[in-house]
Amino acid sequence: MHSFKVGVLGATGAVGQKFIRLLEQHPWFTIKALGASERSAGKKYKQAVHWIEKTEMPADAAELEVKECDPTQFKGIDFVFSGLDSSVADEIEKTFAEAGIPVISNAKNYRMHEQVPLLVPEVNPDHIDLIKKQSFSSDGSGWIVTNPNCVSVPLSMSLKPLKDAFGIDEVVVTSMQSVSGAGYPGVPSLDIVANVVPYIGGEEPKVETESTKVLGTLSDRSITFDEFTIQATAVRVPTIEGHLLSVAVKLQNAPASLLEVEEAFTGWNNPIAELELPSSPKQPIRLYKENRYPQPRLHADREGGMQTAVGRLREGTVMDIGYVTMAHNTIRGAAGGAILNAELLAAKGYIR
16 A cells, blocks of 8 residues: 655646645545745645636645745655746756655656656656666655656657557647646637637747657666657647647558558557556547547546547558547646656655
8 A cells, every 4th residue: 555745846836736636535645745936835725826726625735834845844745746837946856856855747847857757657667767867866765757748748648559560750740739738827818719829939849859758768877769750830729628639650660551550559558557556547548430539628538637539540641640649738748647657656666
């Protein structure tokens, strides 16, 4: 039986709130400390936060006193989840790791660090061995693990069966990203209502690099990135939750038929299934045959928001195949993905 006391950094933000909602009644993890800015420190959480989740604020979290994001304020905590903004995450996360408190982060700051795993448990669970190479704390008790960008998660999930079956040469992806991906208060209403914004600052470079690290190979001290290239376009659309991606792939070994590609998706084996992690979806990738599916409004919440949907699978005219894929951006692509990372790390004995 696993039982851990956890903290949440950036607890008043949109991702921090998602952590708090998803961790309510979690069988392994209990929130014992919340961290936020100096402005919120010293207040009860219910007084410090503008709650934007769909459900009521968990009663236990509501009464916790918010602390500054200082490891001396988190004594007795086994590890922390970080929903910090990237503008402050760099130094704060490093300080916690140096103090011997593991950090499981949603922020972008350490994703490309040579010894930090960029983890999607169903895709690259072996990458957690990089933790042993980290030197944030002298005894190795403090370390950092990150989860990818909310587009890179469904992209790498959907590419994994294709890589295993055929190999990948090139990928062109256009992401149609919901407004919740911009945080709160997010995109001004006059910019997004009945409109599409064809640019999201800083998004495309992350999509073009992160999946090649996730799908890369673990070596002695780092990850050898996969050599396939990605061309990404990131677009903001007026949906609320669920990022939909249009993907075209050139494969290294052409399939004999589209049926062979379908079988690559439906026959793919989840490498962590036997661990029975609490947040792990029973069917991590679902292939839809209906041309109208998947849709964010209908399918983003499937399996608690942790399933990756694939549909519109078809032969290509320029590339070998095309398809769409979709996942819940603030659950699978953010807080829920980080919680699944923590469950894997606990099951493998990295969190003690």
